[in-house]
Amino acid sequence: MSRKRSVSDIVVLILLIFGAFIMFMPYWFMVILSFETPEETASVPPHLIPHNPTMENYRKVFIDMNFGLYSLNTAFVAGALVVAQVLFCSMAGYAFARLAFPFRRIIFLIFLSVMMLPTVVIIIPRYLLLKNLHLINTLSGVILLEIFSAFGIFLYRQHFLSLPIELEEAAVVDGASVWQIFWKIVMPLSKNITMSFGLLVFIYGWNLFLWPLIVLTSPEKRTLPIALAMLQGRYFGDWGAMMAGAVVAAVPPIILFILAQKSFIRGIAFGGFK
Amino acid sequence: MRILGGISRKKHAMYFLLFTVASFVFSSLAYYIPFGYGIRLSLTSYDAISKPIFIGFDNFKELFQDPVFWVSTKNSFIYALYVVPTIVILSFLIATGLNKETRLIMFLRVLYFLPMVTSSIAVSLVWKWIFHRDYGILNRIMEFFHLPRQDWLGDPKLALLSVAIVGIWGGLSYNIILFLAGLQNIPKTYYEAAMIDGATKKDMLFYITVPLMSPITFFVLVTTTIWSVQVFDTVFIMTSGGPGYATYTLVYYIYRNGFFWFRMGYGMAIAWVLYGFLLILTIIQFALQRKWVYYE
Numbered sequence: 001m002s003r004k005r006s007v008s009d010i011v012v013l014i015l016l017i018f019g020a021f022i023m024f025m026p027y028w029f030m031v032i033l034s035f036e037t038p039e040e041t042a043s044v045p046p047h048l049i050p051h052n053p054t055m056e057n058y059r060k061v062f063i064d065m066n067f068g069l070y071s072l073n074t075a076f077v078a079g080a081l082v083v084a085q086v087l088f089c090s091m092a093g094y095a096f097a098r099l100a101f102p103f104r105r106i107i108f109l110i111f112l113s114v115m116m117l118p119t120v121v122i123i124i125p126r127y128l129l130l131k132n133l134h135l136i137n138t139l140s141g142v143i144l145l146e147i148f149s150a151f152g153i154f155l156y157r158q159h160f161l162s163l164p165i166e167l168e169e170a171a172v173v174d175g176a177s178v179w180q181i182f183w184k185i186v187m188p189l190s191k192n193i194t195m196s197f198g199l200l201v202f203i204y205g206w207n208l209f210l211w212p213l214i215v216l217t218s219p220e221k222r223t224l225p226i227a228l229a230m231l232q233g234r235y236f237g238d239w240g241a242m243m244a245g246a247v248v249a250a251v252p253p254i255i256l257f258i259l260a261q262k263s264f265i266r267g268i269a270f271g272g273f274k
Numbered sequence: 275m276r277i278l279g280g281i282s283r284k285k286h287a288m289y290f291l292l293f294t295v296a297s298f299v300f301s302s303l304a305y306y307i308p309f310g311y312g313i314r315l316s317l318t319s320y321d322a323i324s325k326p327i328f329i330g331f332d333n334f335k336e337l338f339q340d341p342v343f344w345v346s347t348k349n350s351f352i353y354a355l356y357v358v359p360t361i362v363i364l365s366f367l368i369a370t371g372l373n374k375e376t377r378l379i380m381f382l383r384v385l386y387f388l389p390m391v392t393s394s395i396a397v398s399l400v401w402k403w404i405f406h407r408d409y410g411i412l413n414r415i416m417e418f419f420h421l422p423r424q425d426w427l428g429d430p431k432l433a434l435l436s437v438a439i440v441g442i443w444g445g446l447s448y449n450i451i452l453f454l455a456g457l458q459n460i461p462k463t464y465y466e467a468a469m470i471d472g473a474t475k476k477d478m479l480f481y482i483t484v485p486l487m488s489p490i491t492f493f494v495l496v497t498t499t500i501w502s503v504q505v506f507d508t509v510f511i512m513t514s515g516g517p518g519y520a521t522y523t524l525v526y527y528i529y530r531n532g533f534f535w536f537r538m539g540y541g542m543a544i545a546w547v548l549y550g551f552l553l554i555l556t557i558i559q560f561a562l563q564r565k566w567v568y569y570e
Contacts, residue, residue: 012371013371013378015371016368016371016372016379016382017382019368019386020382020385020386022443023385023386023388023389023443023446024385024388025404025411026401026404027388027392029400029404029411030396041409042409043409044408044409044414045414046409046411046414087296088296088297088300089297091292091294092293092294092296094293095289095290095293095294096294098277098278099277099278099286099287099289099290099293100277100283100286100287100290101286101287101290102287107294111297111301114304114305117305117549118504120504120506120525120545120548121312121545121546121548121549121552122305122308122309122312123528123545124315124528124532124538124545125307125308125312125315125542126304126308127532127533128311128315128322128538129303129307129308129311131322144300144303144304145300145303145304146304147296147300147304148297148300148301148303148304150301153297165279169280172278172279172280172281173280178278178281179289179292181278182293203391206393207391207392207393207394207395209393209394209395209506209507209510210506210507210525210529214532214533224393225393225394225395225396228393228395228396229395229510229511239403239409242399242403243399243403245396246393246396246397246400247396249393249395249396250393253391253393254391254392257387257388257391258384261384261387264391265387265451265455268448268451268452268455269451269452269454269455
């Protein structure tokens with residue numbers, strides 16, 4: 001019985017390793033092609049490791065294509081989104097968890113209802129609104145319409161409800177204002193959730209594509225995903241340069257993810273089924 | 275749920291407004307205003323430069339006779355048919371396999387989760403190379419197994435499937451995490467009790483795991499459906515809707531109308547139809563859930 005089980009365990013393990021291999025394969029080729037010369041990327045059959053590794057592709061994307069600037073733009077968008085979403089979602093989440101207001105439940109449901117409205121559906125009027133605000137072709141324009149997150153408000157509200165309210169009420173007795181309670185007691189107790197949520201937002205902002213594609217028109221404003229899409233036009237068929245660009249865009253979120261895996265997964269699992 | 279005690283009603287209201295005012299502003303800008311504006315926009319002809327012209331329901335009449343709209347609709351749904359069942363089943367199976375805490379499994383998990391954090395544009399470019407008719411690794415593997423080479427992205431019969439493969443590859447991670455979280459919530463005692471009663475591993479899978487996981491499976495089904503019908507990034511990078519209209523999807527067609535041909539009103543009308551499709555799909559799934567979802 002136990003021997004039979006271990007055989008099936010091994011079969012499962014082999015299948016899992018095979019699957020993980022397929023999941024990983026694109027990353028492998030992304031990295032090795034980025035170190036190959038144009039001749040080598042066009043070799044048939046493709047090489048599994050570069051025979052004459054070169055840094056030329058990275059020189060191309062960073063010197064000729066300004067990927068340094070695009071990385072900064074991307075980090076700016078992602079970073080600003082983290083700060084704004086953490087700030088505004090936590091505050092609104094606290095209001096819905098602890099503060100009384102007429103029709104509070106209905107207001108909460110109206111906020112949550114945007115989760116039922118995919119942003120692509122309203123992408124054209126969003127663009128026209130931004131145009132009326134004269135924010136087309138600005139990074140602030142990209143950020144402005146991405147700040148509101150119903151998921152974030154929901155996440156923080158659920159978390160605040162799980163905190164012991166007696167702690168906050170003791171502070172009221174001691175004469176603290178709601179503002180002080182929120183910043184001095186509640187937020188310090190929310191470091192884990194802020195870490196998880198902030199990480200999700202950063203990676204979301206780093207990888208945003210359709211929205212900045214529409215909003216940003218001039219080359220110096222591009223974020224990495226946009227610059228990558230444009231590489232296709234400029235370096236058509238130059239797989240080495242394209243893959244070097246892809247590596248630049250892919251590495252920072254992967255490092256963050258590996259460093260803070262638990263935190264990231266907690267954020268997703270929470271939003272997933274509550 | 276209890277509100278904070280010891281504070282006057284007035285203070286409550288004041289702080290409530292202070293804490294939510296930014297959310298009111300940003301949600302209006304991002305959702306409510308564009309939503310209202312979008313309704314009006316779909317009834318006009320507008321190129322984003324000259325004045326919009328009110329044309330009533332002409333955009334909607336036009337799209338029902340527009341063959342590209344119907345091709346895009348068909349492609350979006352076929353794509354969803356490729357992607358949704360595959361993702362639901364595979365991510366469930368992979369999650370049950372990864373539901374252990376050994377070092378090797380923890381390492382494998384990282385590999386399975388990577389696509390979720392990687393730019394869809396970066397991975398679409400790599401997959402474009404993998405599928406490349408001449409240099410790509412996939413045709414090399416086909417040759418190795420003595421199978422004919424394919425023009426994965428250039429053949430109208432294969433292009434949508436190829437894009438769907440990337441969608442499946444990229445969509446697994448998120449759902450594996452959801453299933454894993456669900457599996458870890460099933461009390462171990464259920465399995466122990468079943469073992470004492472002489473249940474086999476297969477019995478436990480079908481009589482304990484599957485029913486207890488059905489609410490999460492339902493959630494995964496709904497979210498993956500909504501997500502997959504909106505496919506855009508991979509199409510934009512890998513095929514640009516081609517060859518011909520073989521990989522035109524609804525979102526891609528909205529994008530082309532809005533930001534390529536500057537037919538804002540017409541693009542918006544298509545967007546509303548897309549929204550209608552998504553709502554109908556969701557309603558159908560909710561209606562069917564009573565038949566198979568088990569709530570404790």
